[in-house]
Amino acid sequence: MKSVDGGYVPYTKEPYGVSVIVYAKNDAEHLGVYLPQILTQNYPNFEVIVVNDGSTDETRDIVTRLESEYDNLYQTYIPDEARSLSRKKLALTVGIKASKYDIVILTNANCSPAGKNWLSYMMRNFVEGVDIVAGYAYMDGAGQKKRRYVAYDRLMFVLRYVSYILLRKTYMAEGYNLAYRKYLFFKNKGFSRHLNLHYGDDDLFINEVATSDNTRVELSPESWMVVHYENNFKAWQELKLRYDFTSGYLNSNSKIMFGLERLTVYLFYVSVIVLFVYGFYCNLFFSGIALLLWLLRFIVQVIVYRRTAKRLSSNRLFFLLPIFDFMQTFVNVYYKIVGAYSRNKNFTWKTR
Known part of the structure; x- marks a missing residue:
């Protein structure tokens, strides 16, 4: 974002008021633990609104009790x-x-801020001209250790859309940690274009309203949200199916780029294997070239992935990287097939 004189405008020091909207559905246990962490942020001007989506547990009682303790909490x-x-x-x-x-x-409701300054770090990005701030969210560490592929796939997913935000070609963001101006929501009639879909409250909406100039991403550690699930693998599966479904409604050249990226991966592996086999039977020099090419790519993968994983508190992999890289397309195809047989449940009603 640039100022009038053409210089970069880093952050604002103005403590703008902000409303934190917390979606809750049968989340009494989560709210009792994580909601106070939001309510006690080191930020001077904010309110918290818990929206109870027909919960049948003690969600209402938990929020009512906390309302008596915090003046800025509503439900x-x-x-x-x-x-x-x-x-x-x-x-x-x-x-x-x-x-x-x-x-x-x-x-x-199942999200907890990584620190007391979560709001401050997110809000500092709202300089003039910025309407959307995408924050980072990750599944809690226990699930990542048990499901290494889940950690790998989630990190690659986040890396893609965050990279596009940094390139000023935003095509989506996630609703675990997402801020925007109200006028943007009402100017574009909210979610009205996709009310026939159960999903798309984050990625499809941002896909519609984001421009090259109005979106930022905040990645400082204290701005993160930690997402807590009882079963991270099952949650990842549901997210995989959900985002695969809504991706068909995204308006972006990114889909073509990601498809080409996967294609080049397989062309590389096929080429290396063919070159290695040819060299093994004809001239070992070519087998050496094949191994060298694979090793160079592996080194680059390790450097890029491990640096990103360290920066974003994900599971750092090593020898599993080429295996996960090769199998990712097969996993994606599998979930596309599974999703194709369950598409109807994603609609609130069908349109012609």
Whole structure:
């Protein structure tokens, strides 16, 4: 983002008011632990609105108790009769309409900020001209250690959309840790273009409203959100299917680029294997060239991936990297097939 004189505008020191919208559905246990961490942020001007999506557990009681302790906490509800709409989109819309500040930050009840300055780091990006700030969120470490491929796939997924934000070609963001200006939401009629879909409250909306100049990403460690699931592998599967479904509605050249990237990976492996086999039978020099090419690519992979994993607190891999790299396309194809047989459940209603 540039100032009037053409210089880069790093951050603002203005403590703009912000409304934190927390989506909750049967999240009493999470709210009891993680909501106080949001309510006690080192930020002078914020409110927290918990939107209760028809919870049948003690969610309401937990929030009511916390309301008596924190003056800036409020709660609202989704009517039970709202069955033919995307309930999460309706919940977020209700929360945004109820908010009193011009900037909202969206998150879920199973998310906890990495530090007391989460809000400060996210809000510092709202200089003139910036309407969207995408934060980073990752699944808690226990699940990453047990499911190394989950950690690898999630990191590659995040790396792709974050890279495009940094390149000023934003095509999506995730709703675990996402901030934007209210006027942007209402100017574009909220989620109205995709009300027939259960999903897309984060990626599809940002895909519609992001420009080359109005979006930033915040990656400082204290700005992170940690996402807690009882079963990280199952959660990853659901996310995989959800984002695979909504990706078909994204308007972006990124899909072509990612497809080409996967194609070049397989062309590389096929070429190396063919060259190695040819050299083994005809001239070992060519086998050596094949091994050297593979080794160079492996070294580059290790450097890039491990630096990124260290920066974003993910599982650092080594010898598993080429295996995961090779199998990723097969995994993606598998989930595309699974998703194709369950597409109907992603619609609130079908359009022609």
